[in-house]
Amino acid sequence: MRFVLFVIGLLPVCAFGQSNKSLKQELDSMYVLDQRNREWLAKLGNNQPLTDSLSALYKVDRTKLAGMLWTEQVKIDTSNLNRAEAILKEHGYPGKTLVGTPTNETVFYIIQHSNKIPAYLPLIRKTAEAKELPFSLYAMMLDRSLMHEMKPQQYGTQVTCRQQIKTKQSRCFVWPITDAKAVNERRKEAGFTLTVEENANRLNAAYEPELTMDVMKKTYAF
Structure with a gap:
């Protein structure tokens, strides 16, 4: 674990210079996938039309809809995390300078929804202190890390x-x-x-x- 943290600590906070439009587009798509099912799940209990619509869309019984959405989300989260880690290795944290706002928040949310918080928390802090990411997001990740501990x-x-x-x-x-x-x-x-x-x-x-x-x-x- 110490070795992993050391290596991550060497990652650049962000890549300064011209924005990366293709990376921005990719991250925007990853964010949609990270949030979509979570937003639906949060609304299912109080939104009968949405529940019926999604049940019909996925061809699944209403009682099994939530479980199906979570199963799908786990697969999405795994794929997103793998790609996010590759992006981090290539670019460092894709912050405001590189991809603009709010796209700079995408990798934060992907990590926040993973089991990799301890490994990347120092990088998120450095990124926030460099004002490439809202400090409030680092605060959220710190709180989640403390809760898990x-x-x-x-x-x-x-x-x-x-x-x-x-x-x-x-x-x-x-x-x-x-x-x-x-x-x-x-x-x-x-x-x-x-x-x-x-x-x-x-x-x-x-x-x-x-x-x-x-x-x-x-x-x-x-």
Whole structure:
């Protein structure tokens, strides 16, 4: 792992100079594939016409639609990640200078949806510090990395849904935050426009500033 991180650390943050139109077009297509099924899945429960339309399109029963979409997405994510890693080796991170905005966010989302976050987090930070990528995206990846490591997050961007041990009911909530009293100040500095409370409401998740890792582990099943 140390060797992998070292090699990635040698990658250039981005390739400066003229924009790369062909790369931009490819990344835009990859972004559509990264997001399409995820957007559909987020809407299925509250959008009957969409559910019926997709069931007809894919010729699959409504009860099996979500599973089919996720299976397809796993294949897409694998293909996208393989191509993104090849692009990183050739160009470094394709940032704002090389492919413009919002195309510069594509590789971020592909990594964010993969198991390669620990390997690429330092590169995402360097890219954000170079202003080739919004710093808020680095903050999101940092939070996800901390959550995966079962540590409190910094910016309150990550939500999880867990079964409560006592009630056996599932509940979605904001993952515990380090120094929650100052989280909105940190969010503002990172470039977020919503407070942690507003973001939780957007995601239909509960926010409990006092929630600690210890309390969470005793309250929810993992």
